[in-house]
Amino acid sequence: MIVGLSFVGFLALGVPIAFTLAGVALIYIFASGNGILLQSYGQQLYGGLENYGLLALPLFILLGEFMNAGGIGRRLMALALAFLGSVRGGLAYVNLIANMMMAAILGSTVAQITIMSRLAVPEMERAGYPRDVSVAITAAGGLLAPVIPPSMLFIIFGVVAQIPIGDLFIAGIVPGLLIFAAFILVIAWLGRRHGFPANEAMTLTQRVRAVADALPAALIPLIIIGSILGGFATPTESAAVASLAAILVGLFVYREMTLADILPAFTNAARGSAIVLFLIAAAQVFSWVITFENLPALVAAAMQAMTESPIVFLLLLNLLLLCLGMITDPIPAIILIVPVLLPVATGVYGIDPFHFGVVLCLNLTLGLLTPPVGTGLFTAALMGNVRAERLSLLLIPFFLATAAVLLLIVFFPVLSTGLKGLL
Amino acid sequence: MQETSTRDARAMAPALAPGRIVACAPALGRLSRALARIEAAVAGLAVFVVFSLLMANVVSRSFGRPLIWTDELAVNCMVWAAFIGASVGLAHRQHIAVMLLPDMLPGRVGRAMAIAVDLSLLLFLGVLAVVLWRWFDPVGLLKAETLEAFSADTFNFIYQEPTVTLGVSKFWFWLVLPVFCLTAMLHVVAGLAAHVAERGEAHP
Amino acid sequence: QQYRIGLITPPPHQWSKSAEVIAKRLDEGSNGRIKLLVFPSGQLGNEAQMLQQLQTGALDFAFLTVGELTNRDPNYGIFLAPYLVKDAAGARRLLKGKVAQKLSDEVTKFGLKGLGWGMAGMRQIVMAGKVESAADIAGKKIRTVPLKQELDFWTKLGAAPTPMPLPALYDAFANRQVDGMQIDFEGTWNSKYYDHAGTIIESNHMMFPMIAVASGRKWQAIPAEDQVLIEKVMSEEIDNIVAAYAKIDADYLAQLKTTKVPVIKVDRAFFGKAVDAWYAEWSEQTPLLGALEADVAAQ
Ligand code: NA
Ligand code: NA
Numbered sequence: 001m002i003v004g005l006s007f008v009g010f011l012a013l014g015v016p017i018a019f020t021l022a023g024v025a026l027i028y029i030f031a032s033g034n035g036i037l038l039q040s041y042g043q044q045l046y047g048g049l050e051n052y053g054l055l056a057l058p059l060f061i062l063l064g065e066f067m068n069a070g071g072i073g074r075r076l077m078a079l080a081l082a083f084l085g086s087v088r089g090g091l092a093y094v095n096l097i098a099n100m101m102m103a104a105i106l107g108s109t110v111a112q113i114t115i116m117s118r119l120a121v122p123e124m125e126r127a128g129y130p131r132d133v134s135v136a137i138t139a140a141g142g143l144l145a146p147v148i149p150p151s152m153l154f155i156i157f158g159v160v161a162q163i164p165i166g167d168l169f170i171a172g173i174v175p176g177l178l179i180f181a182a183f184i185l186v187i188a189w190l191g192r193r194h195g196f197p198a199n200e201a202m203t204l205t206q207r208v209r210a211v212a213d214a215l216p217a218a219l220i221p222l223i224i225i226g227s228i229l230g231g232f233a234t235p236t237e238s239a240a241v242a243s244l245a246a247i248l249v250g251l252f253v254y255r256e257m258t259l260a261d262i263l264p265a266f267t268n269a270a271r272g273s274a275i276v277l278f279l280i281a282a283a284q285v286f287s288w289v290i291t292f293e294n295l296p297a298l299v300a301a302a303m304q305a306m307t308e309s310p311i312v313f314l315l316l317l318n319l320l321l322l323c324l325g326m327i328t329d330p331i332p333a334i335i336l337i338v339p340v341l342l343p344v345a346t347g348v349y350g351i352d353p354f355h356f357g358v359v360l361c362l363n364l365t366l367g368l369l370t371p372p373v374g375t376g377l378f379t380a381a382l383m384g385n386v387r388a389e390r391l392s393l394l395l396i397p398f399f400l401a402t403a404a405v406l407l408l409i410v411f412f413p414v415l416s417t418g419l420k421g422l423l
Numbered sequence: 424m425q426e427t428s429t430r431d432a433r434a435m436a437p438a439l440a441p442g443r444i445v446a447c448a449p450a451l452g453r454l455s456r457a458l459a460r461i462e463a464a465v466a467g468l469a470v471f472v473v474f475s476l477l478m479a480n481v482v483s484r485s486f487g488r489p490l491i492w493t494d495e496l497a498v499n500c501m502v503w504a505a506f507i508g509a510s511v512g513l514a515h516r517q518h519i520a521v522m523l524l525p526d527m528l529p530g531r532v533g534r535a536m537a538i539a540v541d542l543s544l545l546l547f548l549g550v551l552a553v554v555l556w557r558w559f560d561p562v563g564l565l566k567a568e569t570l571e572a573f574s575a576d577t578f579n580f581i582y583q584e585p586t587v588t589l590g591v592s593k594f595w596f597w598l599v600l601p602v603f604c605l606t607a608m609l610h611v612v613a614g615l616a617a618h619v620a621e622r623g624e625a626h627p
Numbered sequence: 628q629q630y631r632i633g634l635i636t637p638p639p640h641q642w643s644k645s646a647e648v649i650a651k652r653l654d655e656g657s658n659g660r661i662k663l664l665v666f667p668s669g670q671l672g673n674e675a676q677m678l679q680q681l682q683t684g685a686l687d688f689a690f691l692t693v694g695e696l697t698n699r700d701p702n703y704g705i706f707l708a709p710y711l712v713k714d715a716a717g718a719r720r721l722l723k724g725k726v727a728q729k730l731s732d733e734v735t736k737f738g739l740k741g742l743g744w745g746m747a748g749m750r751q752i753v754m755a756g757k758v759e760s761a762a763d764i765a766g767k768k769i770r771t772v773p774l775k776q777e778l779d780f781w782t783k784l785g786a787a788p789t790p791m792p793l794p795a796l797y798d799a800f801a802n803r804q805v806d807g808m809q810i811d812f813e814g815t816w817n818s819k820y821y822d823h824a825g826t827i828i829e830s831n832h833m834m835f836p837m838i839a840v841a842s843g844r845k846w847q848a849i850p851a852e853d854q855v856l857i858e859k860v861m862s863e864e865i866d867n868i869v870a871a872y873a874k875i876d877a878d879y880l881a882q883l884k885t886t887k888v889p890v891i892k893v894d895r896a897f898f899g900k901a902v903d904a905w906y907a908e909w910s911e912q913t914p915l916l917g918a919l920e921a922d923v924a925a926q
Pocket of ligand 1: 102103104105106107108144145146147148149150151
């Protein structure tokens with residue numbers, strides 16, 4: 001009770017979420033009378049980050065920095081533009097398609113929104129799109145990053161659930177395409193509603209040049225896949241390999257980057273990832289305290305008592321995840337939920353762990369865009385200079401579209417597990 | 424908890440007389456910014472080391488000479504980057520917070536809330552400092568004859584915790600926590616001073 | 628009275644199942660007075676973090692692999708000696724021997740109270756390519772845990788031991804970032820490592836002990852009557868784990884033999900001089916190894 005109130009109180013006051021979580025964990029320790037846990041607090045705070053899979057986070061953000069500095073993002077944007085001539089709302093679709101291509105390289109929503117806000121939003125504003133709507137489309141596009149492989153969330157899920165990450169990546173492809181399709185529909189509807197402008201048609205020469213120009217950038221996803229399948233790198237290491245490729249392309253192919261750009265990229269990556277990593281550390285310490293008090297097991301038992309049907313279980317799970325996704329970020333939520341509910345899902349209800357993982361990650365991805373705790377939402381608001389409250393209203397149609405895809409996947413497991421069988 | 428913060432504010436009021444804070448604010452701000460620049464460079468270096476270690480892993484494995492210690496070192500460098508970078512985040516107020524209420528309320532209340540946030544952060548960091556002090560227990564360590572005696576007396580094995588592959592004690596890495604705690608306190612105090620000074624200007 | 632036991636294994640694993648049995652028996656044996664909460668899958672942290680919580684007395688019980696103790700005292704690594712015992716039955720006898728008892732008593736120096744030795748399945752080898760002799764392993768990257776004793780065995784064989792987090796192993800093996808692994812049959816079957824295997828080597832070359840421990844600090848505070856019950860139930864169930872592995876190993880091996888992957892059975896001679904070289908080095912580094920070998924000989 002005190003714990004819940006202090007949690008809400010601190011958040012409402014405007015105390016950073018990470019410090020709220022870490023502080024509330026302390027309050028919980030005092031309130032539960034297990035003062036002895038204080039002696040493990042430091043080690044848990046540090047140890048929450050001692051996870052090999054988390055190395056992907058700073059590397060994906062680093063990769064994003066290099067893609068931006070080296071002009072790779074801009075080429076991908078131009079490539080998308082070359083395909084869509086003078087369609088009404090063309091730039092809005094271009095934004096989404098560029099996000100899709102970016103998602104095949106990046107695995108982190110925060111990294112992707114950071115780049116795309118700098119690239120797409122100013123361009124759309126110049127072309128006469130409302131700024132807040134442009135930011136909303138960019139933020140929604142960022143949701144593709146953790147669904148289309150490679151994916152930070154799937155890496156963390158694979159690590160915690162101990163299942164092959166490569167197969168998880170494959171399981172994300174069809175859901176990612178479905179979300180992409182759903183977002184196209186949303187943008188078409190938004191275009192009618194807000195009267196999106198059409199952009200000038202490009203000449204054939206311009207188009208050919210854009211395609212040729214983007215070819216080196218398109219190499220990067222191939223390098224990622226190739227380095228993993230060729231036996232050179234683990235999925236985590238592939239982010240480092242891709243960063244190196246992005247540096248080389250930026251320095252020697254596009255020549256937009258100089259050696260002087262390299263050091264700031266590392267500093268920016270450190271600062272950007274530190275905000276998220278510290279949040280994860282705090283969430284870990286928080287989840288350790290509530291696990292110690294056996295709360296998650298009680299929730300699992302309650303869910304188990306409610307139903308025998310796998311579908312109902314998954315629907316309940318989605319409800320729980322939606323609530324959880326509101327107040328936490330995906331990574332701490334995965335760490336909180338998976339050890340408790342995955343055994344219930346696979347053991348009691350016979351749910352495929354890959355299906356479970358896709359549903360879980362997709363659902364938690366939604367939470368990235370919901371207040372009060374939504375890293376994606378706040379990143380987009382910050383980068384795009386729009387109020388987070390306004391942005392979350394504009395995101396509602398995208399939110400509903402993703403929720404519809406999520407329900408489709410809940411009812412048709414083959415959408416997540418089918419492709420793995422085919423390959 | 425808000426109650427605690429106000430009580431705390433009252434308790435601290437005489438010590439932190441507004442006049443003195445306003446006078447200190449610019450110097451504290453400069454110190455905080457200079458420290459943040461150094462921290463950002465160190466955190467960037469840590470990420471560079473992570474990147475290099477993973478590349479070294481890829482290269483050494485493909486030559487059939489895998490390195491044993493790289494993963495553990497890379498993970499610990501990442502944790503260092505995380506805590507040092509989190510301190511920079513405090514200096515630049517980049518940590519994610521829910522600003523719905525503070526933004527909605529009038530400027531005067533908003534500024535008071537900003538001060539309450541700083542005081543809450545200080546309170547947390549203060550408790551964290553005590554927790555870390557008791558964990559590292561430097562006084563107990565100095566008093567103890569041997570490390571073994573220290574552990575046996577205190578049930579605290581912090582100085583005997585090994586790393587798996589690096590051959591150094593783990594507490595060298597854990598030291599980033601007290602460093603984080605101190606630098607974070609400095610950044611928060613500088614921010615608090617700036618807020619109080621700002622408030623003083625608003626109500627002369 | 629409520630107690631907590633922490634494990635790194637997931638709920639379906641034998642250790643986790645046994646922990647549940649222990650919880651049930653303690654509940655019944657104490658007429659509901661003793662409740663034991665089971666935290667599988669490393670929910671309370673990895674082994675190092677659990678050990679620290681045992682030391683402060685936050686956590687009451689845990690099953691720890693010998694790895695975490697070996698990091699702190701190389702004497703605990705003597706159990707990793709290659710071909711120390713023939714099979715799970717031999718391991719069971721050895722874990723009741725004098726040296727095992729001595730090492731169990733000595734965990735007090737880590738702030739623990741030993742409650743008995745258990746184990747996981749015997750270590751085997753799964754390789755991506757065809758293997759006919761030890762020469763086919765030389766130069767290959769073999770996934771191991773980063774313990775000096777284990778690394779040294781593979782180095783002496785001429786292989787390149789490659790530590791790697793377990794969750795990364797399936798992908799790494801599928802894509803040949805590693806060419807093989809040291810693993811038990813249980814893991815080979817459950818994680819489907821045989822998918823990408825060219826040869827499964829039934830080597831039974833190493834045992835992998837686990838120790839059931841209580842927090843030394845907490846143990847002092849447990850009423851004597853409950854201590855007796857807990858010690859009895861723990862040691863019986865831990866022994867059941869060890870006994871169960873003879874059958875678990877055999878069952879999983881039988882299942883693996885239904886796959887297309889050839890299984891070859893090898894013995895100490897297969898590894899040539901590597902085993903002797905290992906004993907020469909580690910008898911010097913950890914003289915207790917000699918006493919352990921005497922235990923084996925006495926059986
Ligand atoms: Na992606
Ligand atoms: Na959220």
